[in-house]
Amino acid sequence: MEVGYLGPKNSFTYKAASYYFDDSLLQPYASIANCLSALKKNQVDYAVVPIENSLEGSVHTSMDGLFQEKDITVCREIILPIQQNLLVNDLTIIPKKILSHPQALAQSQQFLETYYPDVLIEQVPSTTFAAEYVAEHPSESVAAIASKEAASEYGLEILSAGIQDNRFNQTRFWLLGKELLNHDNRLPEKMTLFITLPKNAPGILHKVLSAFAWREIDLSKIESRPLKTELGEYYFIIDVLIHDNIKLVEYALEEITLLGAKYQQLGYYPIVIKE
Amino acid sequence: MEVGYLGPKNSFTYKAASYYFDDSLLQPYASIANCLSALKKNQVDYAVVPIENSLEGSVHTSMDGLFQEKDITVCREIILPIQQNLLVNDLTIIPKKILSHPQALAQSQQFLETYYPDVLIEQVPSTTFAAEYVAEHPSESVAAIASKEAASEYGLEILSAGIQDNRFNQTRFWLLGKELLNHDNRLPEKMTLFITLPKNAPGILHKVLSAFAWREIDLSKIESRPLKTELGEYYFIIDVLIHDNIKLVEYALEEITLLGAKYQQLGYYPIVIKE
Numbered sequence: 001m002e003v004g005y006l007g008p009k010n011s012f013t014y015k016a017a018s019y020y021f022d023d024s025l026l027q028p029y030a031s032i033a034n035c036l037s038a039l040k041k042n043q044v045d046y047a048v049v050p051i052e053n054s055l056e057g058s059v060h061t062s063m064d065g066l067f068q069e070k071d072i073t074v075c076r077e078i079i080l081p082i083q084q085n086l087l088v089n090d091l092t093i094i095p096k097k098i099l100s101h102p103q104a105l106a107q108s109q110q111f112l113e114t115y116y117p118d119v120l121i122e123q124v125p126s127t128t129f130a131a132e133y134v135a136e137h138p139s140e141s142v143a144a145i146a147s148k149e150a151a152s153e154y155g156l157e158i159l160s161a162g163i164q165d166n167r168f169n170q171t172r173f174w175l176l177g178k179e180l181l182n183h184d185n186r187l188p189e190k191m192t193l194f195i196t197l198p199k200n201a202p203g204i205l206h207k208v209l210s211a212f213a214w215r216e217i218d219l220s221k222i223e224s225r226p227l228k229t230e231l232g233e234y235y236f237i238i239d240v241l242i243h244d245n246i247k248l249v250e251y252a253l254e255e256i257t258l259l260g261a262k263y264q265q266l267g268y269y270p271i272v273i274k275e
Numbered sequence: 276m277e278v279g280y281l282g283p284k285n286s287f288t289y290k291a292a293s294y295y296f297d298d299s300l301l302q303p304y305a306s307i308a309n310c311l312s313a314l315k316k317n318q319v320d321y322a323v324v325p326i327e328n329s330l331e332g333s334v335h336t337s338m339d340g341l342f343q344e345k346d347i348t349v350c351r352e353i354i355l356p357i358q359q360n361l362l363v364n365d366l367t368i369i370p371k372k373i374l375s376h377p378q379a380l381a382q383s384q385q386f387l388e389t390y391y392p393d394v395l396i397e398q399v400p401s402t403t404f405a406a407e408y409v410a411e412h413p414s415e416s417v418a419a420i421a422s423k424e425a426a427s428e429y430g431l432e433i434l435s436a437g438i439q440d441n442r443f444n445q446t447r448f449w450l451l452g453k454e455l456l457n458h459d460n461r462l463p464e465k466m467t468l469f470i471t472l473p474k475n476a477p478g479i480l481h482k483v484l485s486a487f488a489w490r491e492i493d494l495s496k497i498e499s500r501p502l503k504t505e506l507g508e509y510y511f512i513i514d515v516l517i518h519d520n521i522k523l524v525e526y527a528l529e530e531i532t533l534l535g536a537k538y539q540q541l542g543y544y545p546i547v548i549k550e
Contacts, residue, residue: 052506054507056335060381079506168504168506203488212478212481213478213481222499224498226332228441229443231447232495234498
């Protein structure tokens with residue numbers, strides 16, 4: 001068995017994947033698109049990708065890459081706390097340039113604006129790339145934003161710890177596969193749906209939400225994404241909380257189909273929260 | 276008068292800004308955050324930033340940067356067609372590396388996967404930066420994804436034209452200011468609202484949408500963004516189409532306030548579509 005994940009090693013996605021799989025099974029991919037594509041082509045059996053961060057919102061490449069995929073299902077949602085740190089070669093360095101992945105930079109925006117308003121900020125492909133660059137350029141006054149694990153991996157010092165804008169910074173990951181994973185006997189508690197509405201039907205989103213609302217079905221998330229046809233056409237990502245109401249959810253789905261909406265059930269899965 | 280825009284010169288935002296203002300007034304900023312911050316601090320009178328692309332969706336930095344800003348209003352929405360191109364120094368080059376801004380790379384994803392699956396893709400701060408890098412490194416087998424204007428500016432050749440995933444690729448820009456702009460006598464036709472829902476009120480989004488739906492008020496967009504407090508808390512961006520229904524919209528807003536929702540009216544503005 002092989003499991004693809006958004007690499008490189010020691011990324012936050014690696015951390016999420018390691019909770020479920022042995023290191024020897026894990027295969028890093030350079031991008032989310034590559035990782036999903038490996039799963040689609042059966043080059044791996046499972047894939048782990050980030051799907052939403054509490055500061056930055058949905059990871060669109062993951063969502064859009066799963067839209068209209070019929071064979072892939074969400075097996076688990078894994079929620080991890082995310083801590084970003086400013087890493088340097090030597091604590092006496094005053095950084096003139098700070099490198100990181102765009103999401104890590106965005107997560108640390110307030111910190112950067114407050115303490116490093118005039119420093120050059122540079123986007124690089126991953127937080128690990130940033131840490132590696134800093135380690136390999138000891139003569140430059142450069143810092144990386146990355147995890148504590150990256151600091152130990154590359155022998156860097158932590159100049160500032162926990163620099164993300166909010167202490168509740170968490171990221172949701174999905175463990176995706178073509179077959180369900182059953183090794184921890186957890187019960188499914190959430191369903192993710194991609195819903196496409198019929199064109200030119202005014203108030204249709206309201207009608208679709210009504211089908212859930214009057215049945216008192218809780219939606220924990222609703223988000224629109226462009227259909228990539230023309231500006232103003234969207235599909236909706238809806239998370240439905242499931243307890244003893246699965247029959248009601250099925251009726252609601254039947255009803256929205258009658259209204260002309262189409263849905264893709266992406267998964268019905270347990271949630272695992274790590275501290 | 277000074278007008279800030281997301282630079283550098285010849286970016287798509289520059290193009291949008293040039294429709295309204297003379298070159299001598301335009302001041303480029305390195306990031307959307309810097310551009311909005313200049314407007315907030317009265318360093319510029321107006322600012323032009325991208326807010327949504329038909330392939331990539333909302334530009335979150337713009338939206339999140341305007342959330343809870345009381346003094347800024349949308350004066351105009353400008354819609355531009357966006358064409359991406361693969362640019363090289365010399366048409367005989369077989370690119371080993373392709374550089375561009377993350378949005379331009381995302382817009383050209385299918386093209387890149389089909390024709391350059393094994394080429395190294397590198398994110399850089401802007402499409403202009405990518406074009407400039409290619410121009411300055413004639414000995415490297417490197418290509419940039421950028422506009423045709425960037426090709427002429429930096430003397431590059433167009434290896435492939437119109438490589439964006441969809442021929443309807445358009446971007447919405449906002450011209451933002453503290454005072455309304457009245458020089459073309461256009462009538463406002465859209466209102467953008469940021470809506471925050473009361474906590475722990477099941478089905479509340481459905482109720483808020485009901486206030487618009489039963490009055491037959493068309494919403495052309497609804498999108499959720501994280502409130503940055505904890506995972507699962509969102510605010511909503513809603514675009515309301517206005518014709519002769521402004522009184523009904525006012526009643527709907529009164530009603531959602533009574534339901535406990537809070538709204539921020541970001542603007543009530545004309546839309547300008549450029550071919």
